[in-house]
Amino acid sequence: MKTYTERYAETLTQKLEPSLSKEAIISLIEVPKHRGHGDLAFPCFQLAKEWKRSPQAIAKTLAVQLNDPLFTSFQAAGPYINAFLNREVVAQETLTEILQKEEDYGAHDFGEGQVIVLDLSSPNIAKPFSMGHLRSTVIGNAIAQLAEKCGFETVRLNYIGDWGTQFGKLIAAYKRWGNEEAVKRAPIAELFKLYTRFHTEAVQLPELEDEGRYWFKELEAGNEEALSLWRWFREESIQAFNAIYSLLGVRFDSLNGEAFYNDKMEPVVTELQEKDLLEESDGARVVRLEASIPPALIKKKDGATLYVTRDLASALYRKQHYHFDYSFYVAGNEQTLHFNQLIQVLKKMGYCWAETMEHIPFGMILKEGKKMSTRQGKVVFLEQVLADIIQQAVQNIREKNPELLDQERVAEQVGVGAVIYHDLKHHRQNDVEFSYDDMLRFEGNTGPYLQYTHARALSILRKSKLSKPVYKEGATVTDQMWELITQLTYFPGHIADAFEWRDPSLLAKSIYKIAQCFNHYYAHTRILVGGDQEQKIALTKATAIVIKEGLRLLGIQAPEEM
The missing domain is CATH 3.40.50.620 (HUPs)
Incomplete structure (x- = not known):
């Protein structure tokens, strides 16, 4: 299914080509910070010079020309064209897709037929x-x-x-x-x-x-x-x-x-010699590189090889062996x-x-x-951290849910998940401060909070006794539902972004936002009573599916009960 950003871009493309391509339009579309400004927004600044009109005037003209049944309206707001999605249509499309695909929701095929070796x-x-x-x-x-x-x-x-x-x-x-x-x-x-x-x-x-x-x-x-x-x-x-x-x-x-x-290193050194790339430098053998990069040291004075030599051999072996x-x-x-x-x-x-x-x-x-430094003994050992945090999780479970079956297994899932999520929620290039307290909190942006939200959703599903709920067209979509459904629609795009940027924290942020919106929805909605009950159960199940899959992608298990 196309993303709603792509759909908006296609609608705009009909009016903006050849001034802007669909790909250029997609790169410009934004998600407004305030709900009152719509679900998607397109800025008209880039059109001003070519069209010789102000961005505000362009937005006002285009807004009345756009038409797409997926959107209820297009409104000019200064230099922006704000698009308002049809909540009922989006809710049915998104939730039906999640309930049908389950853990396959959010999958992409742009990597098909290609191999990645990860060291x-x-x-x-x-x-x-x-x-x-x-x-x-x-x-x-x-x-x-x-x-x-x-x-x-x-x-x-x-x-x-x-x-x-x-x-x-x-x-x-x-x-x-x-x-x-x-x-x-x-x-x-x-x-x-x-x-x-x-x-x-x-x-x-x-x-x-x-x-x-x-x-x-x-x-x-x-x-x-x-x-x-x-x-x-x-x-x-x-x-x-x-x-x-x-x-x-x-x-x-x-x-x-x-x-x-x-x-496997000596053949590499021989190849470097044969290709006339090795030079002598103070008795050592080096390969000179660009002016901004120091020479690569291949062999020391005493003939010993170095990391670069070994990694050259490993790279050549991996290419030949794994293609x-x-x-x-x-x-x-x-x-x-x-x-x-x-x-x-x-x-x-x-x-x-x-x-x-x-x-x-x-x-x-x-x-x-x-x-931390292993040479000086100033280091925290992961094995001890995992043991300590799993024991803390056991104590928490015994205090909060002493009737829970298989407490040790759940505590292991929670403890290990807490350690992994504490790392992955940070942008990978940032330094991370080690903290037991931050890892195991059950509120805020933590692994246990996400796991607990998943377990809460499953508890509601068990009470509902609807094993295969169906989201039916025409249900009322409240503001709290819409916040949650919107986040669920973003999930496939966040997966692609997290891979493209090699940054799992983008996915962690996505799951956390979904969990926040679900808990907000839960706090304002009587899910098991009142009208549209099957639709509410369908939304709850879809949320549980997406949180579980998001956690799996991060390497974290999702307990059914906590």
């Missing part, structure tokens, strides 16, 4: 999964869900940090202070303790850095003791990560980490330069598909306004 999460082995890694995980997962809703096929990759000098440092720390039994009892916590101790003591013992470099060289050379410790650290870490991913409802198609590309149409890297703002260099090097190598690679940056999670 997300990417925690480092032997370190706890921090709140910092949460952002890449839930933002990437939501963008993948949105992409699938828009018709794309997705491939989700977890490019685990399982190689590099930090593992030489960890091996050195384990050799000095490690205890096998302690690591077996609590592997991640103990390894993290060793990692932070290494950096603390290296301040007073500079020779520790040499030990770390030595053990990483041994690891690269295939030293069996180093490899055995590395494999052990990796296996324990992945088991711990998988427990968190299971709780978050996040899946991956590949866990190939950095180590997977160890044997992607787009490749998204969901990584922090601080990695923008790295991905600019990666894409520019691939372009210089002659790979035009590098244009389809995109870095999707995001801000940090702050604690008391400051960046």
